[in-house]
Amino acid sequence: MELQKKPSLILRLKSIIQSQRKQCVLLRDLEKEVGFVQKWNFMGIIEKYPTIFCVTGGNGTPPMVMLTEKADKIALEEDEARVQMEPILVKNLRKLLMLSVDCTLPLETIQLIENDLGLPNDFRQSLIPKYPQFFSVKDVNGRTSLQLENWDSFLAVTAREERLACEGVLTSKEKVRVLIDGNYFGPFAFQMHYPAGFRPNMNYLKEVQKWQKMEFPSPYLNAKRFELADPKAQKRVVAVLHELLSLTMEKRLTSAQIDAFHSELRLPARLLLCLIKQHSIFYITNKGAFERRRYMNVVVQRARHPELQQYIHSSVNGLLSFIQKGLVERVAVIFSDSNNVPIERFVFKINVNQSYGSKLEEADLEFSLKSFLIKLPLSQSLMKVLPPDCRWEITAYFHSLPQSGTSKDAEIWVPTDTQQWQQAPLITPIKSMSCEPLGVQLYLEHPSLSEPKA
Structure with a gap:
């Protein structure tokens, strides 16, 4: 989905230019339209696509951006293309409603994919009223919804x-x-x-x-x-x-x-x-599942999906008090097959010096953690290709099991049903750090070549 960012910027700038009376925008006024931060993204687009946008001005005239002659000609043909596309858009919208239960969908749900369907942004005002024989807008359970007026068996293909x-x-x-x-x-x-x-x-x-x-x-x-x-x-x-x-x-x-x-x-x-x-039918990319963020000025990946965020957050937070007490020996992210047999394990071995009494040097600890985080993406080349039906879990190994009634954090952890390897695993060290009072070792485990097959 990252590939859609530049086209969306191009289309937005085109719309801004076309909305002006003189079909051009002063560069100094671009900030008023898109904001200070986005302005520089648009300036980069203008510079990168000279066949679409041209900048004029000079000799006392402030610089302004407008569409090139070729781009302007294509833009004029857009209205004609929309007219020709309208029957297809109407047919697809009818089919979408026919797919849904009771042939009804909330308008806000349709708006989430309006661009993907090719619908105009104002389709509720510009398209729906033109086809009362197909569509009607009604209130369903307090939500404004689009309802199909009649079923067409010829479209149910x-x-x-x-x-x-x-x-x-x-x-x-x-x-x-x-x-x-x-x-x-x-x-x-x-x-x-x-x-x-x-x-x-x-x-x-x-x-x-x-x-x-x-x-x-x-x-x-x-x-x-x-x-x-x-x-x-x-x-x-x-x-x-x-x-x-x-x-x-x-x-x-x-x-x-x-x-x-x-x-x-x-x-x-x-x-x-x-x-x-169904990985052989649908192509799935995790570029949309995770997003790049900065943590301690290092680029990391953060889950987009709220449920996945909650799972990771609750797992890490639930371990914090036990790590501080020195009860946790190691934490593993385990990838298993459909029979719960591990395929590979990322293991974080943790050591907290309980007797450390000096003042914590936050700058030193942050520097060590930064170098640790930088190393994580480089481990991708060591990973195996996972099967389509695999699963994963976060598993904590305790020196002694906490009592379930002692804290809420203990209650979220349950015994794992993931099987263990019978032979000693193959270990690949990835990174280690030591900065009092914390020591961490990260290594990757794979089953031994002599491990019996499930």
């Missing part, structure tokens, strides 16, 4: 079904087999592309073959009719997500945008896990 029909798969009676890449030319199959480096074994391919051939209800049938525990209903959820993405201009959405449709599309509670399991 997914993009996947349209592709299969074009390929002649839906009418073909020839027997076909599932290919080694998981693809199967059948009426209930999805097109698959495995991630680079993923090598499925025979058992995995057998499960894929069974799943590809399994029938499932149409995404356009009311989700209230199905129980998510049913495998066919679970496959239908994949089809719903596939169709939702197909309705967007670039066939992609952030996890937060998809999660906004959770109740209206009857999506599973563990949505991210559902997407990860």
Whole structure:
């Protein structure tokens, strides 16, 4: 999603220029439009794209920015393109409502993906009133919602079904087999592309073959009719997500945008896990899951998702009092397979000098922690490629277990059911630091080559 930042700046600057009476903006007035900080981002855009923006002025005339002749010509054609696109936008909006329960969606939810759908920012005023035969705005449970006025069975065809029909798969009676890449030319199959480096074994391919051939209800049938525990209903959820993405201009959405449709599309509670399991159908990138932030003037990654933030925050805060008392020997971030067998472990071995009585030198401690944080991203090359059905957890190893009734922090920790390796693991040191009263060692553990296979 980082790639969308520059185009959005270009489009915003274009809109600002077009909103001016003389179709130009004085550079000194740009700050009034976008603010002092953003002004410099726009100045960089103006300099980087001379084919779109040109700067004029001089000889007593203040410098101003305007669209180039070519960009202005394209901008004039934009209105005509919008008129030609309108039937497609209306059709996709109708299909989106048909996907939802009761054919109704809150307007604020649609607005979250209005740009992704290609809708104008003022679609409620400029588009909806033009089609009263299709849409109506109503108050549903205190929320302003868009409701579909009539059902069209001809629209209840997914993009996947349209592709299969074009390929002649839906009418073909020839027997076909599932290919080694998981693809199967059948009426209930999805097109698959495995991630680079993923090598499925025979058992995995057998499960894929069974799943590809399994029938499932149409995404356009009311989700209230199905129980998510049913495998066919679970496959239908994949089809719903596939169709939702197909309705967007670039066939992609952030996890937060998809999660906004959770109740209206009857999506599973563990949505991210559902997407990860279908990694050959959906391309998932963690560029949207984490964001770059500065901590102690060092670039770190922070989770975007509130639930993930809460899990990490509560885990670390819940350990703080025990670390200060010297009860914690080490903390591990463990990645395990579907059988709860560890694949790799990041281990932080912690030592707190309880007898340290001198004044804490914060500057020295901060310097040591900075060097520790800088080293963390460099460990990526040591990591293994994780399987699609893996899980992870934060595990603390105590010198002595705290009593559950002694504090609230003790109550959030439960015994782990993750299995242990039978052989001594292979250890790769990553970084260590020692600054009184704190000492930390970070190392990576992988199973021994002689470790029995599960």
